[in-house]
Amino acid sequence: MFNRVTIIGVGLIGGSLGLALRRRSLARRVVGVDKNPENLRLARESGAVHEASFDAAEAVSGSELVILATPVGETLSVLARLKSHLSPGTVVTDVGSTKAVVCARAAEIMPPQVWFVGGHPMAGSEYTGMAGADPYLFENAFYIITPLPDTPPPALERVRSLAAGVGAKAVEMTPAEHDRAVAAVSHLPHLVAVALVNALVDLPGGEAFLPLGAGGFRDTTRVAAGNPLMWRDIFLSNTPAVAGVLTVFRRQLDQLEEVIKNGDGEKILALLERASRVRKKIPARMRGYLGAMHEIVVGVPDRPGMIAKIAGLLGDAGINISDIEILRVREGEGGSIRLAFATATEQDEAANILRQAGYQVVKR
Numbered sequence: 085m086f087n088r089v090t091i092i093g094v095g096l097i098g099g100s101l102g103l104a105l106r107r108r109s110l111a112r113r114v115v116g117v118d119k120n121p122e123n124l125r126l127a128r129e130s131g132a133v134h135e136a137s138f139d140a141a142e143a144v145s146g147s148e149l150v151i152l153a154t155p156v157g158e159t160l161s162v163l164a165r166l167k168s169h170l171s172p173g174t175v176v177t178d179v180g181s182t183k184a185v186v187c188a189r190a191a192e193i194m195p196p197q198v199w200f201v202g203g204h205p206m207a208g209s210e211y212t213g214m215a216g217a218d219p220y221l222f223e224n225a226f227y228i229i230t231p232l233p234d235t236p237p238p239a240l241e242r243v244r245s246l247a248a249g250v251g252a253k254a255v256e257m258t259p260a261e262h263d264r265a266v267a268a269v270s271h272l273p274h275l276v277a278v279a280l281v282n283a284l285v286d287l288p289g290g291e292a293f294l295p296l297g298a299g300g301f302r303d304t305t306r307v308a309a310g311n312p313l314m315w316r317d318i319f320l321s322n323t324p325a326v327a328g329v330l331t332v333f334r335r336q337l338d339q340l341e342e343v344i345k346n347g348d349g350e351k352i353l354a355l356l357e358r359a360s361r362v363r364k365k366i367p368a369r370m371r372g373y374l375g376a377m378h379e380i381v382v383g384v385p386d387r388p389g390m391i392a393k394i395a396g397l398l399g400d401a402g403i404n405i406s407d408i409e410i411l412r413v414r415e416g417e418g419g420s421i422r423l424a425f426a427t428a429t430e431q432d433e434a435a436n437i438l439r440q441a442g443y444q445v446v447k448r
């Protein structure tokens with residue numbers, strides 16, 4: 085258990101860490117600092133922090149762990165302002181989406197006997213601020229930690245225990261490796277989503293097509309609703325890696341344009357098949373590092389208490405629902421619910437029980 089943890093920036097990620105620390109009783113005292121009074125108020129009200137403060141210098145004093153959870157562009161200036169108030173033995177970590185610039189500079193700024201260990205929970209959403217925080221956000225997510233060669237093992241261990249404590253799986257890499265990897269799996273997808281939305285708006289009458297967008301447009305553009313200031317800082321602090329992946333992506337777009345303009349069905353098919361093959365390798369039934377999920381989709385009529393009824397039938401049979409999602413709802417007609425189980429046996433049993441109770445069930 086930590087004695088005192090200070091979180092600077094109680095927004096989506098800082099607030100979620102506070103909620104997770106409190107929920108799991110991982111710290112005797114969690115102090116939240118923010119320049120936004122509303123986020124501080126919500127953090128206090130929701131119990132994400134024991135104490136809220138505008139004064140970072142005072143709040144970090146005596147903390148075992150200081151978590152910097154501001155946008156990346158603020159992290160180093162916040163650190164520079166509070167460094168002389170850090171107590172010997174304190175470990176400072178961050179949660180920023182880029183690591184090389186911050187980790188290199190933070191190591192230089194640190195006073196003696198205080199260590200900076202970079203961190204990045206690979207979990208989040210398109211929401212912003214404490215109002216989007218979630219105590220379960222990090223559950224089963226990867227949490228990348230980027231120690232430097234001279235990071236003392238006890239300092240690294242403190243950040244590892246934060247990651248494990250909030251339910252995540254810690255993985256270590258160098259800051260440069262981290263930045264290359266996230267450029268491909270997080271920063272490029274964000275830019276693609278932004279370009280898709282802006283392209284639609286650029287098309288004559290395009291914005292009027294927006295309501296017609298089916299699942300595909302929603303799925304591929306969800307992240308474009310994210311916080312523009314946060315994402316600006318990310319692109320400003322990972323420029324070479326992002327530029328590199330954009331070049332590769334542009335080549336892909338050029339290739340698609342060429343084969344489509346040429347009406348080359350064989351090549352179009354080859355490109356689509358290659359992507360389909362690789363995409364299917366992403367374990368669709370895995371969340372973070374959880375094992376494969378075994379799913380069923382249940383059709384439910386639109387009546388009060390239906391979810392409770394289904395959960396009750398399965399609960400009575402000792403079957404644990406690992407995940408639940410409402411897929412489609414049509415007012416007055418019902419909809420479908422996806423239920424996931426840890427084992428194929430539970431999946432089979434759940435399908436049988438619900439079918440016997442008269443529900444339509446499809447196993448996935």
Ligand SMILES: NC(=O)C1=CN([C@@H]2O[C@H](COP(=O)(O)OP(=O)(O)OC[C@H]3O[C@@H](n4cnc5c(N)ncnc54)[C@H](O)[C@@H]3O)[C@@H](O)[C@H]2O)C=CC1
Nearest residue numbers: 093095096097118119120154155156180181208209212213
């Ligand atoms: N949003 C996401 O899905 C993820 C974000 N991250 C990283 O986490 C960090 C925080 O992002 P979010 O929580 O999404 O942003 P957010 O905007 O929800 O929260 C940031 C908080 O920091 C506060 N803040 C900004 N400058 C400050 C300063 N100088 N002093 C005190 N407080 C200050 C803001 O008022 C706000 O409450 C960013 O570095 C981001 O790259 C990491 C993983 C996922």
Ligand SMILES: O=C(O)C(=O)Cc1ccc(O)cc1
Nearest residue numbers: 181206207208209210270307
């Ligand atoms: O919304 C999502 O699915 C995300 O992937 C959120 C996210 C945004 C930034 C990060 O650095 C990590 C995760």
